[in-house]
Amino acid sequence: MSVLLDVRGVAKSFKLKGHWYHKRKFNALAPISFTVAAKKTLAIVGETGSGKSTLAKILVGAEAPTTGEIYLNGQLLQSKQFKQRCQHVRMIFQDSGTTLNPSLTIQQLLDEPLTLNTDLDEKQRRQLIRNTLQKVGLLGDHMNFYPHMFSGGQKQRISLARAIILEPQVIILDEALAALDPSLRSQMINLLLDLQQQMGLAYILISHNLGIVRHFSDNVMVMSHGEVVESGKTMEVMRNPQHKVTQRLMMSQNFQVK
Numbered sequence: 657m658s659v660l661l662d663v664r665g666v667a668k669s670f671k672l673k674g675h676w677y678h679k680r681k682f683n684a685l686a687p688i689s690f691t692v693a694a695k696k697t698l699a700i701v702g703e704t705g706s707g708k709s710t711l712a713k714i715l716v717g718a719e720a721p722t723t724g725e726i727y728l729n730g731q732l733l734q735s736k737q738f739k740q741r742c743q744h745v746r747m748i749f750q751d752s753g754t755t756l757n758p759s760l761t762i763q764q765l766l767d768e769p770l771t772l773n774t775d776l777d778e779k780q781r782r783q784l785i786r787n788t789l790q791k792v793g794l795l796g797d798h799m800n801f802y803p804h805m806f807s808g809g810q811k812q813r814i815s816l817a818r819a820i821i822l823e824p825q826v827i828i829l830d831e832a833l834a835a836l837d838p839s840l841r842s843q844m845i846n847l848l849l850d851l852q853q854q855m856g857l858a859y860i861l862i863s864h865n866l867g868i869v870r871h872f873s874d875n876v877m878v879m880s881h882g883e884v885v886e887s888g889k890t891m892e893v894m895r896n897p898q899h900k901v902t903q904r905l906m907m908s909q910n911f912q913v914k
Contacts, residue, residue, distance in 0.1 A: 658693060659692070659694075660693060660694050660728065661826050661858055662727040663690050664725045664726070664727070665689055666685065667685050668683075668710055668714060668882075684710045685714070687724060690887070692826065694825075695853060695856055695857070696858055696875070697852070697860075697873040697875075698859070698861070699873035700712075700860060700861065700862050701869060702879035706879040707879050708862050710882070715826075716742075716746070745828070746822070746827050747828040747829075748819050748828070748830065752808070752832075756811060758804055760802075760803075762789070762802075763782070766799070769821060774822075785821070788821045789817055792813040792814075792816050792851075793847060794810065808835060812832065812840075813844075825857065825858060826858045826859075827857055827860070829860065831862060833872075866894070866906060867911070878893070880901040886901070886902050
């Protein structure tokens with residue numbers, strides 16, 4: 657299985673301004689290395705403040721790492737290559753409604769990344785938008801609707817359409833399934849798995865729900881205070897958690913794997 661994303665020694669520290677005569681640093685992320693292959697899902701779990709969100713921001717280019725390198729398909733991603741990063745590494749958030757501009761139609765929302773990142777003409781963009789909406793289980797005519805006309809589950813599908821419309825290689829799911837009820841969550845997981853196989857996507861799943869992690873991910877990485885404290889095959893880690901943080905997470909959700 658070919659590696660799509662290769663993260664090597666990525667770390668992040670922030671300067672904390674104290675008294676005028678000294679400055680301190682807060683190490684939000686220790687050097688972290690991992691890979692994600694095509695058609696595979698890596699779950700990242702951890703308690704609040706473990707560094708999950710900082711890592712996600714670095715991966716999508718919203719934050720620059722203090723040290724370390726990120727390779728996509730063997731090519732080094734430079735911090736200044738923000739446009740390239742936006743095309744190939746996309747993110748879906750938990751509250752999809754807040755990321756959809758209520759004054760724009762779905763066509764306008766999906767047309768924006770196409771206008772910025774492709775040379776397609778208006779007719780080609782319109783057809784691609786229609787096809788992408790259908791790919792995520794919506795109607796092509798939904799492009800003429802406004803966000804407030806959709807349910808929460810449908811808004812999440814629109815966010816997914818916006819994420820895949822540029823044909824990315826990596827999608828980060830930042831608690832993207834947390835707000836859905838169990839039935840809609842199951843449908844969304846099946847859709848994501850289908851798209852993963854069709855498009856060869858690599859997923860990074862950030863989630864506090866170990867049930868989702870168990871059913872959706874191939875590998876898991878447990879973080880605490882900016883460090884990776886345990887990692888491996890999802891089922892192996894959950895059957896026999898070695899680190900106290902992993903054990904505590906499982907106990908807090910009364911989660912057991914036989």
